[in-house]
Amino acid sequence: MMSDATRTEADEDVLQYPAPPPVVHYAEQALLGALLLVPERLKTIGPLEPEHFANTAHSALFAAMRTVSPPAPEVHRTSPVWPNQLLEAAQPQARALTASYLHTLISVCPTDAHAPAYAQMVRAGHARRVLRRHASLLAQAARTPGPDPARTVLTRADQLAVYLDELATVFPSHPGSMPRTPAAPTAAVQTSAEAGDEERMLLAAATAHPEDLPRMRWLHETDLTTPMHAALFACLTGLARRGAPVDPITVLWEAQQRGLLHDGFGPSDVLDAVSHPAGAPEHWGQKILQRALLRQAADVAARIETLTADEATTVHQLATGSRRALSTLSSVRTRWNHATNGPGEKPPSRPSAAPRTPAVRAGPAVRTPARPGR
Template identity: 40%
Template sequence: MNPLLRAEQAVLGAVLLDPDQLTRLGWLAPEHFYRPVHRALFAAMRTLHTADHPAVSAEGMVPLSWVIDTVAEASRHVRGLTAPYAHSLVTACPRSGHAPLYGRMVLEGAIHRTVTEHAVGLHQAARADALRGDVEEALHQADVLTGVLGDLARRWGTEPHPLAPTTPPAIAVSEPLHLRADEVAEDERFLLAVLTDQSGAMNEVAGWLRPTDFADPAHAQLYRSLGALHHRGEPIDRMTLLWEAQRRGLLANGTLTAEQLAGICDGVGAGSAEWLGERIMRSSLTRTAAVSAQAIRALAENEALAPGRLIGHALHALGPLDDARTRWQTANGIPAPTPTPPPAPTAGNSPPARVHAALARSTPQPSAQSTQRLGALPAVTAARTSSRTPI
């Protein structure tokens, strides 16, 4: 059986044996369980615990009604759940006092699974925006993914900070995002012609458009050459651009051909550099979102990567998209949002979930010995321990 499913069974069995274990699992949520029946059972336990089920305050033996009522509550949301399955969860739990560690295993699997799902969603949104010539859905999905990473980091017990991987993730070969490629290439050629032909046109885009925003590497190198002329304050025209391209070896190394350069320099130079630059920026943003999504998915599918490092690497992979968004907002005159500081802890309140998670993983919790568990399972419980024993 999958180790993650065994961990889900173990944490549920621990709470069936000892409802008080829920107080040590406040950072674990029903949606962190993979199987729907397990999500329903954990949600039912939390509901009964919040409603002060008699088992919560029972001294010594845990009443059998705790198991019966848990199954009844969960059965309202899933089908096929039976009492024998609940008993099998009890037998799957080696030690009820180890519930936080079992919960950590469940949370670790949920983090990898959740990050993968949202990375797929970001990639799909980027493809849809590329087809529409839009960016809104990709930016929204990126915000959702950032928020999810922050929540998962706090539950795991770490701070959500970008962390560069020592080696780039091995991205699986997938379909490249070359939607509307002919239209994008035409926009790039048109913009380069405008920047070459119109005096001062570079002033309209130099502050936010970068060579990496061009899909065609040759176009990117030409824009870099134009940027160098602009930075040095030298005049820009067909001759100076040709000279700068030759100085950079673009013709000698095959990056550009004389025909390509002539086609751009002799093209129609009438148009708005700012408008064309915004179109190129849109396509660049969706490509960047797709690349970031693929990198994050590759990270999440690496089961050997610890959750804390996965979250940090995923936030780092979103960095290029954040930079593209900032430049997109500059191009459109959109003010950057003011970052909202995290709420300060209030004196007297319980520690945040991050502290609970960290303590649950690092502080040993001894469990009391018992001699009997559920009355229906005497043969399999003699070698196990529990802090509280149901009857």
């Protein structure tokens, strides 16, 4: 490669990287240099698109190679027609591209015969960037909820799964595909005033209507963000499972039997948490489960981002590790589907019958479970 003293300022603009550039940058240079030397190598490098290049100038140059017909071999050997044509075609999209940089590309190519290997490196670099982008979109959907956050998150997860399937066809697995990169630490569960209020409303509603709890097996105590609320929910489900009476006093007694009471959390705190019901247990349970779904999706995205940040991880290892990370979302997703559609059901494409009206009860709250808007 040219020394720093002889590299022009325009060439530095083309590089677009702080020193040192990523390894895939050198693969892009070597591939383009091989194609500048021997245009016929375009037929041997396999499927490759301009967007597979990380460097915009490299992408524009390769796009020109795909559209400009190379001269006859004897002309190419004696005249710079091919580089001049490429430069003219690529410069509108990459103004920093210069003739001197094309000479740099040729000089850094070890051998044009290795062009297929360089192309596979470029594809691998692109796969890593796209996988990181999918993880980023999943994280964004989980952390900035919109009108229907669960649907958005699951759509992003499906798009990620489809891309992983595509990777399996381009980069077949081989022995040693398991990732060596340590998994990202699971983020601590973040409590909030809103989450705490929803959990207290769930506890109070479930205490008032314990007959609803058997239908709510889709909600686990681990879905609650506050440990004491999770413990009280376990008390409620335990009482309901045994067929024992459920009211604020029996819940308090169960909490005492489980050793939950202490100086910072006494009988009055339990009674306050399970009293004053409003709304249906399913309504608050769905809100809590949706929050758990978003939390799990954020953890999946963080694990995949950690994998893609390790440049020593191969595409095979990236795909394997990403699949394993994504599988941890499946359990919460299944429970969410049960909560919103019923076990084994799919959302109907059109209503087949009039919706059932829930039985009228004394006490506060409309009993219709709230569902995220479609």
